[in-house]
Amino acid sequence: MDEKISREWYLSRISPNTKGGKFAWCDPSSMYIKAESFSSLVDDLIETFNLEDIDLVTGIDAMGFVLASAIATRIKKGFLPVRKAGKIPVETSSVSFTNYSHRTQDMEIRNPAFKPGTRVLIVDQWVETGGSMEAAIELIEGQKGIVAGLACVCMEENERTQKLRQKYKCSTAVLPGTEIQEQCNNKTLKSFDDFKPTNVFP
Numbered sequence: 001m002d003e004k005i006s007r008e009w010y011l012s013r014i015s016p017n018t019k020g021g022k023f024a025w026c027d028p029s030s031m032y033i034k035a036e037s038f039s040s041l042v043d044d045l046i047e048t049f050n051l052e053d054i055d056l057v058t059g060i061d062a063m064g065f066v067l068a069s070a071i072a073t074r075i076k077k078g079f080l081p082v083r084k085a086g087k088i089p090v091e092t093s094s095v096s097f098t099n100y101s102h103r104t105q106d107m108e109i110r111n112p113a114f115k116p117g118t119r120v121l122i123v124d125q126w127v128e129t130g131g132s133m134e135a136a137i138e139l140i141e142g143q144k145g146i147v148a149g150l151a152c153v154c155m156e157e158n159e160r161t162q163k164l165r166q167k168y169k170c171s172t173a174v175l176p177g178t179e180i181q182e183q184c185n186n187k188t189l190k191s192f193d194d195f196k197p198t199n200v201f202p
Contacts, residue, residue, distance in 0.1 A: 010040050010041055011031070011173060011189075012189075013033075014153075014189060015029075015200070016192040028153045028154075029063060029066065030200045034201070042067075045067075045071060045171050045173060048149070048169065053148050054075065054119055054149070055118045055119045055120065056079075056114055056118055056145075057069075057072035057120070057123060058120050058123065058136065060082045060107070061081065061084045061087075061107065062084075063126075064152075065081055067152075068081075068124075071123055071151065080113055080114070080120070082136045082139060083107065084106070084107060090110050093113075093142055093143060094106050096135075097134060099132060100131065100132075107135050113145075114143065114145055117144065118146065119148040120145045121148045121149050121150075122136050122151070123150075124150075124152045125152060125153055126152055126154055127154070127161060129161075130158065130163075133150060148169070149169040151171045153172065153174065154172055154181070155172050156184055156185055
């Protein structure tokens with residue numbers, strides 16, 4: 001089966017925004033509700049990587065936690081959360097960045113979080129502008145970790161995300177150069193036309 005088509009069945013379970021402007025334009029977590037779609041998503045995201053080259057999986061606050069934890073469990077690696085500032089009750093490293101809503105935020109990880117040279121897979125649910133992912137990379141590399149790769153459902157295409165793809169090994173469920181990638185860049189999916197909440201029930 002064509003790889004593009006083999007992923008469309010679970011990507012069609014992404015929910016449209018029904019609440020308006022202050023929310024993200026879609027909700028990928030609706031793919032997680034049914035075990036078959038969640039499991040297939042995780043399988044597709046990890047197939048890009050040599051698992052022996054990954055020592056640790058980190059997930060970006062908040063929805064990146066869900067996907068990163070699932071990946072870490074599947075590949076039998078530990079999980080490190082990248083958190084919004086002020087949540088970790090031990091010493092931390094922190095960075096400031098501009099998020100997808102153009103607000104400045106701080107993110108942090110515990111310090112120390114791992115030994116130098118640890119190979120870390122960074123996971124987020126969705127990369128829109130690239131700001132959160134860049135901040136997570138800075139945190140990992142700031143503690144002398146090695147970024148083993150980046151994984152997410154979709155990396156929308158812009159100048160910053162292009163640089164991420166060029167510098168790091170990336171795995172996305174939405175494949176670059178596909179019609180679905182173009183739809184994501186335009187912040188709408190054709191599957192929204194036929195979307196029903198009951199379609200994602202377990």
